[in-house]
Amino acid sequence: MASLNQYSAGKRSEALKSKRVFLLLAETFQALGDSSRVQIVWALSKGELCVNEICDLLEMSQPAVSHHLRTLRNLKLVRVRREGRVSHYSLDDSHIDSLLREGITHVEDMIS
Amino acid sequence: MASLNQYSAGKRSEALKSKRVFLLLAETFQALGDSSRVQIVWALSKGELCVNEICDLLEMSQPAVSHHLRTLRNLKLVRVRREGRVSHYSLDDSHIDSLLREGITHVEDMIS
DNA sequence: TTCACATATAAGCATGTATTGATATATGCA
């Protein structure tokens, strides 16, 4: 990707870093690029929830929810707090909420 | 999705609107959830580019780039300005840039 | 009109991903 150097402050290390950033960035957006997962994230932006509650909210099977939570966890979009048998999920950091809000703003502008 | 009503200000119309928003939101994030497309968007955040220039920058075939641009266009992430035979692409609105920056911030926090 | 160039679209293959159903782990309680 030498042709991208002009965008990466000219340094090779910066170019490589950018490449890695792009890959992670794409994975992050992809994790949010699913109707089920984006609803999970949105629900979690209102507060902590356990797996069972998410299943009920989204009317989805437990394995499917666990699978999605794993995807979100892998990208550090959500985090778990285990309490006995119950796993409580919440957003991992404040950027996630900002990201969601920016996205909603764009989509709502798009609709109206 | 009646179980989601508590999140939509109690009104049925709001619940339906939210459902539509979620679908569009997921599609939008999905459009950004590809390494090639997110690089295109990032490149366009630096300024307008024609298809040919994007092909060179990303070292991708012209049909592949056109295909991605179509995806981005459909979700109003980029827009075209035709000038003779040349199509000039740019970001459609300022939210796109904000979205990208929020994403990069999250990913860079994640790495460090 | 005819040619060349810039971009767009189509068909096909290869890979990736979401969902389901079954099963595994792990905790709490009797």
Place this chain on the structure above:
DNA sequence: TGCATATATCAATACATGCTTATATGTGAA
């Protein structure tokens, strides 16, 4: 220990997506 609950993982199927090759559209120039 034995059982029920909460969550995680696995295997298989079905569907979606990216890239390539080939072709089409559309514009400008000769």
